[in-house]
Amino acid sequence: MAYVLVRIDDRLIHGQVTVAWGSDLAPDRIILVNDEVAGDEWRRSLYAETDALGAAVSVLSTVEFLERNRERRWKSERALVLVESPRDLLRLIEGGLAIESANVGGLHYSEGKRELLPYFFVDGDDLEAIRAILSRGIRLEARDVPHTQSIDVASLIAGLGDDSGREGQ
Amino acid sequence: MSEARKKIACVVVAHGNVAQCLMDAVQGILGTQSNWVAISNAGLGLNDLNAAIAEAIAELQKTCDVIVMSDMPGGSCHHACQEVIGQNSEVRAVSGLNLMMLLEFFVKRDRQPVDDLLGLVMERGRDAIRIL
Numbered sequence: 001m002a003y004v005l006v007r008i009d010d011r012l013i014h015g016q017v018t019v020a021w022g023s024d025l026a027p028d029r030i031i032l033v034n035d036e037v038a039g040d041e042w043r044r045s046l047y048a049e050t051d052a053l054g055a056a057v058s059v060l061s062t063v064e065f066l067e068r069n070r071e072r073r074w075k076s077e078r079a080l081v082l083v084e085s086p087r088d089l090l091r092l093i094e095g096g097l098a099i100e101s102a103n104v105g106g107l108h109y110s111e112g113k114r115e116l117l118p119y120f121f122v123d124g125d126d127l128e129a130i131r132a133i134l135s136r137g138i139r140l141e142a143r144d145v146p147h148t149q150s151i152d153v154a155s156l157i158a159g160l161g162d163d164s165g166r167e168g169q
Numbered sequence: 170m171s172e173a174r175k176k177i178a179c180v181v182v183a184h185g186n187v188a189q190c191l192m193d194a195v196q197g198i199l200g201t202q203s204n205w206v207a208i209s210n211a212g213l214g215l216n217d218l219n220a221a222i223a224e225a226i227a228e229l230q231k232t233c234d235v236i237v238m239s240d241m242p243g244g245s246c247h248h249a250c251q252e253v254i255g256q257n258s259e260v261r262a263v264s265g266l267n268l269m270m271l272l273e274f275f276v277k278r279d280r281q282p283v284d285d286l287l288g289l290v291m292e293r294g295r296d297a298i299r300i301l
Binding site for chain 2: 015016019020023144145146147148
């Protein structure tokens with residue numbers, strides 16, 4: 001099944017997704033796949049009720065998403081999939097999500113992370129997951145909003161050590 | 170009908186740093202935008218504020234239709250906008266500026282004529298005001 005966009009973004013559903021990508025891609029549905037949010041009744045309903053400017057919103061756990069993905073639940077929709085981290089995306093891919101490419105839209109700073117771009121910081125675990133995704137022949141592009149430069153993540157991380165977060169230079 | 174539609178620009182006029190800050194937020198969400206000017210009333214008397222708005226409009230009107238957005242009905246920014254558009258019937262103006270209005274403007278401005286766009290901007294701005 002082809003999704004209009006599969007995006008890693010640690011702000012989950014926010015303005016860049018609903019307004020910028022939403023107006024560019026006109027998705028029918030935004031699917032947030034996040035075990036923490038899906039497992040917390042209050043946060044789940046908060047996100048599920050997001051006004052996504054015309055798109056429906058689904059908040060699902062990894063297991064729920066993979067089950068519906070297998071059933072081709074959204075085959076007649078223009079669905080946009082959102083995950084919080086490279087590790088979460090890898091989990092979906094390992095669980096059967098077949099994609100050719102994905103977008104890295106926002107991995108913001110936290111302690112021990114190294115800056116690749118102003119909106120793209122990684123630690124060792126992120127890098128490991130990113131490399132595992134790339135090794136499956138999936139292309140990753142970094143781009144926060146549409147109509148800006150798409151940056152190839154494979155080139156961006158070429159030459160970085162395994163332990164990038166803790167090198168502390 | 171045959172004439173290509175003009176681009177639509179906006180002049181954002183507000184107290185303090187509000188206009189520039191709102192445009193920073195818009196560009197954080199949508200990426201860099203062209204054909205806009207942010208104006209603050211800080212330190213400007215009414216005449217200078219009028220002049221700053223008129224100058225921005227004149228520059229943008231060389232290539233675009235122009236909508237002026239001000240923050241507060243009854244404030245100096247809004248009065249100045251009213252004075253300027255009183256002498257320039259081509260320009261549209263709205264007040265009550267909020268972030269959703271600006272986002273709607275920049276997302277939709279290439280897709281419809283200026284009066285339709287103005288309607289969408291008003292509607293989105295009103296709809297954004299809610300009790301949580």
